Amino acid sequence: MIHAARMGHMGGSLSSVDILVSLYFHSMRCGPANWGDPARDHFIMSKGHSVEGFYAVLARAGFFPESALADYGKFGGMLYGHPTLKVPGVEIPSGSLGHGLAVGVGMALAAKRDGLPSRVFVLMGDGEQAEGSVWEAARAAAHYGLDNLVAIVDANGLQISGPVAKVMNSGPLAAKYASFGWAVREADGHDHAALTAAFDSAPWKPGAPNFLLAHTKKGRGVSFMENDASWHHRTPTDDEYGRALAELGARQGSGAAEAWAAGEGGAR
Ligand SMILES: Cc1ncc(C[n+]2csc(CCOP(=O)(O)OP(=O)(O)O)c2C)c(N)n1
Ligand SMILES: [Mg+2]
Numbered sequence: 001m002i003h004a005a006r007m008g009h010m011g012g013s014l015s016s017v018d019i020l021v022s023l024y025f026h027s028m029r030c031g032p033a034n035w036g037d038p039a040r041d042h043f044i045m046s047k048g049h050s051v052e053g054f055y056a057v058l059a060r061a062g063f064f065p066e067s068a069l070a071d072y073g074k075f076g077g078m079l080y081g082h083p084t085l086k087v088p089g090v091e092i093p094s095g096s097l098g099h100g101l102a103v104g105v106g107m108a109l110a111a112k113r114d115g116l117p118s119r120v121f122v123l124m125g126d127g128e129q130a131e132g133s134v135w136e137a138a139r140a141a142a143h144y145g146l147d148n149l150v151a152i153v154d155a156n157g158l159q160i161s162g163p164v165a166k167v168m169n170s171g172p173l174a175a176k177y178a179s180f181g182w183a184v185r186e187a188d189g190h191d192h193a194a195l196t197a198a199f200d201s202a203p204w205k206p207g208a209p210n211f212l213l214a215h216t217k218k219g220r221g222v223s224f225m226e227n228d229a230s231w232h233h234r235t236p237t238d239d240e241y242g243r244a245l246a247e248l249g250a251r252q253g254s255g256a257a258e259a260w261a262a263g264e265g266g267a268r
Contacts, residue, residue, distance in 0.1 A: 001055070001056070001072040002235055002236070003235065003236050003241040005235075007073050007235060008051075008072075008233065008235065009049045009050050009051065009233050010052075010225060010234065010235075010236070011156070011225060011233075012050035012232065013050045014053065014218070014219050014221055014222065014225065015154050015219065015220050016047065016050050016054075016123060018192060018195065019152060019154060020057040020123075021192065022192045022199065023195075024058075025061070026192070027195075032062045033062075038116055039116050039118055042119075043120075044092055044094070044104050044120070044122045044123070046094055046098075046099065046100020046101060046122055046125075047100075047125035048082045048096075049082060050125075054083060055069060055079055055087070056069060058088070058089040061089070064078075064087070064088050082095030097127075098128060098133040098134055100122045101137035101138065101141070102137040102140075103122075104121075105140050105149065108144075108148045108149035109144050112148060118148065119148045120149050120150070121150045121199070122150070122151045123152050124154070125159065126153050126155045126164045127158070127160065127164050128153075128159075129153065130159075139180055141209040147183075147202075147208055147210065149210065150199065150202050151177075151182075151209065151210065152211075153211075153213055153214060155173065155215050155216060157227070158218045158229045158232070159229070159232070160229070160233070162229050173213055174211070174213050177211040181208060182208055182210065182211040183203065183204040183208040184212075185198050185211070185213070186213045188215055189214030190216060195214065199212075222248065223247060
């Protein structure tokens with residue numbers, strides 16, 4: 001998608017896609033079949049720039065045909081460079097960082113007030129934690145005892161222009177969320193079993209919102225993109241595209257993903 005459109009966010013899509021796969025294909029009760037059910041779960045892609053991984057997962061989950069991915073980034077098309085409400089499966093438009101958690105707080109509060117079993121999952125970036133609105137929402141979530149809210153940070157250590165710790169240090173995130181009254185866990189953000197174990201056991205502490213610090217690698221799976229901030233929104237040349245596909249193909253062929261899908265996958 002990114003190579004064809006000559007635009008996109010390679011690094012953050014690759015760092016978050018294992019989290020999305022774990023949610024959509026295992027832990028969340030949220031798909032095209034139950035979209036109209038008020039008791040279903042909700043997902044908010046607060047780090048909206050990482051849209052390519054998100055669109056790919058939504059398509060595979062059946063929200064729209066995978067063939068539509070070919071139109072990514074085309075003028076007048078459905079799949080813009082940030083999520084919009086034109087796209088089936090997208091609950092809020094995003095891209096302006098710092099808004100998703102506040103919307104998630106509202107949705108989780110509404111579910112509680114309506115007596116619904118819905119859980120609300122919000123995926124944020126670690127650079128996004130620089131936004132002050134995140135911390136207002138974090139305070140409100142604890143104040144209202146939203147244990148049906150799960151906030152996940154894709155902790156890849158990088159944001160658009162370099163290391164998060166240098167650009168605007170928001171850490172230590174686990175300690176900060178804990179001090180705001182959240183139940184906190186950490187996991188390898190590329191380990192589906194660890195991620196689904198965390199998601200499936202929430203709420204971790206009755207009356208406390210859940211915060212998962214997911215340790216990830218920006219550009220995960222492509223050796224020359226991993227941990228390199230320039231791949232935040234660089235587009236690959238033809239040669240880089242071929243090398244990236246070869247590396248990702250090698251990983252797919254390793255059997256690990258297939259073994260997971262045949263075993264624990266699909267248990268929602
Ligand atoms: C309010 C706002 N300010 C600035 C930007 C520009 N911007 C887009 S992505 C990004 C960096 C985000 O870093 P992070 O949250 O760590 O995302 P990831 O590393 O997962 O890609 C910035 C500053 C934005 N989208 N929204
Ligand atoms: Mg980051």
